[in-house]
Amino acid sequence: MSTADVDFSLLPDVLTEVQEHMPGLEKDLHRLVETPDAPDLLASAFRRVHTIKGDFGYARATPIMDFVHHIEGVLQSLRDGRFLCSPFVAEAILQSMDQVPPMLDHLLRTQQFDPTPRDALIALIERLAGASSQQKADDLARDILLTAHGAWLAEPEHAAPSHPAPASQNQQQAWALGEQLAEALAKRHPLWARRARFQLDCVQALNRRHRRPCNADALQLAVLWHDVGLLAEPDASLHTPPTFKSPDWQRYAEHPERAAQWLLSMAPDCQEAAQIIRQHHLWANGVGIAAPAYPLPPHPGAMMLAVADLLFDRVVGLSGIDYRRAVMRTLFDVNGGLETRFDAPVINAFEAIATDLNLPA
Numbered sequence: 001m002s003t004a005d006v007d008f009s010l011l012p013d014v015l016t017e018v019q020e021h022m023p024g025l026e027k028d029l030h031r032l033v034e035t036p037d038a039p040d041l042l043a044s045a046f047r048r049v050h051t052i053k054g055d056f057g058y059a060r061a062t063p064i065m066d067f068v069h070h071i072e073g074v075l076q077s078l079r080d081g082r083f084l085c086s087p088f089v090a091e092a093i094l095q096s097m098d099q100v101p102p103m104l105d106h107l108l109r110t111q112q113f114d115p116t117p118r119d120a121l122i123a124l125i126e127r128l129a130g131a132s133s134q135q136k137a138d139d140l141a142r143d144i145l146l147t148a149h150g151a152w153l154a155e156p157e158h159a160a161p162s163h164p165a166p167a168s169q170n171q172q173q174a175w176a177l178g179e180q181l182a183e184a185l186a187k188r189h190p191l192w193a194r195r196a197r198f199q200l201d202c203v204q205a206l207n208r209r210h211r212r213p214c215n216a217d218a219l220q221l222a223v224l225w226h227d228v229g230l231l232a233e234p235d236a237s238l239h240t241p242p243t244f245k246s247p248d249w250q251r252y253a254e255h256p257e258r259a260a261q262w263l264l265s266m267a268p269d270c271q272e273a274a275q276i277i278r279q280h281h282l283w284a285n286g287v288g289i290a291a292p293a294y295p296l297p298p299h300p301g302a303m304m305l306a307v308a309d310l311l312f313d314r315v316v317g318l319s320g321i322d323y324r325r326a327v328m329r330t331l332f333d334v335n336g337g338l339e340t341r342f343d344a345p346v347i348n349a350f351e352a353i354a355t356d357l358n359l360p361a
Contacts, residue, residue, distance in 0.1 A: 010059040021048040032085035034234045046075040073129035083137035087231035092141035145180045174267040178224030189238045199308040206304040209349035219301040222276035229258030280305040303346040
């Protein structure tokens with residue numbers, strides 16, 4: 001598309017506006033997840049996107065203006081009460097808006113519009129704006145998040161698949177979305193920036209040393225998804241988790257169940273990963289943190305994930321001798337949980353890897 005009408009002299013000011021409004025939009029949407037019917041937050045988020053759209057329109061950068069206009073339609077649907085700002089919807093809006101800075105950067109650098117085709121993404125955003133129920137909105141939001149990996153970005157025919165994806169494709173999409181949601185969570189809790197990678201390395205090492213290794217794919221998928229239920233929690237709960245006696249404890253402690261349900265809603269065949277997620281706070285003796293009424297015995301992968309959680313919390317941000325001491329303290333804690341929190345095979349596996357555990361936090 002021709003850029004003959006673009007007022008390039010205004011684009012640096014547009015860039016400043018985008019940079020000013022994007023952090024505020026992210027905060028508004030995260031707060032809307034906590035209080036999805038707050039009219040002031042809805043108005044603020046809408047105003048930020050509307051302002052960005054108007055800036056591109058004034059600079060006559062029409063393709064970018066049109067793209068933002070589609071996102072504005074989703075926010076208008078939220079204001080109209082067609083559906084709520086769930087964690088999926090919030091992240092879909094943010095991931096879509098994340099397309100705008102590179103589009104603007106390309107225009108500034110080359111004086112040409114970004115040629116990346118976004119037909120499928122736009123089609124999904126339009127369908128999200130027109131969603132008639134929360135379930136449809138969440139399903140479409142998940143599809144939007146998957147486009148961040150480029151699988152559907154330029155393929156409009158995939159924007160509305162008419163048949164359920166095969167199991168392998170479901171699992172691949174679950175993996176891709178899990179990475180996106182784990183990254184979104186890390187943005188809200190910067191100390192967790194490398195948490196998923198760290199825990200993946202840890203559980204893989206534990207599984208290799210376990211006398212009866214479990215399904216590696218299910219275990220790794222559980223690592224990516226087990227914390228994403230926290231996207232529904234306020235930032236304060238992420239930085240300072242509530243205690244057992246806090247009035248917010250029950251809701252906070254249900255985050256594994258939320259994550260498992262979200263995973264199964266898009267990938268029903270991922271039952272084993274969901275079990276690991278649901279049980280990673282369930283101790284080996286059948287009790288523990290918010291232990292659900294769950295008929296299956298604790299999955300070994302759930303205990304491996306619990307070890308990875310405990311280890312990361314101990315070593316995050318440390319290095320050198322402080323890191324090694326933290327690993328030792330974790331080893332003491334894990335051994336102390338024999339037959340209450342962890343069983344012998346998991347403890348033995350952790351002992352086997354602890355001496356040469358050099359995973360960066």
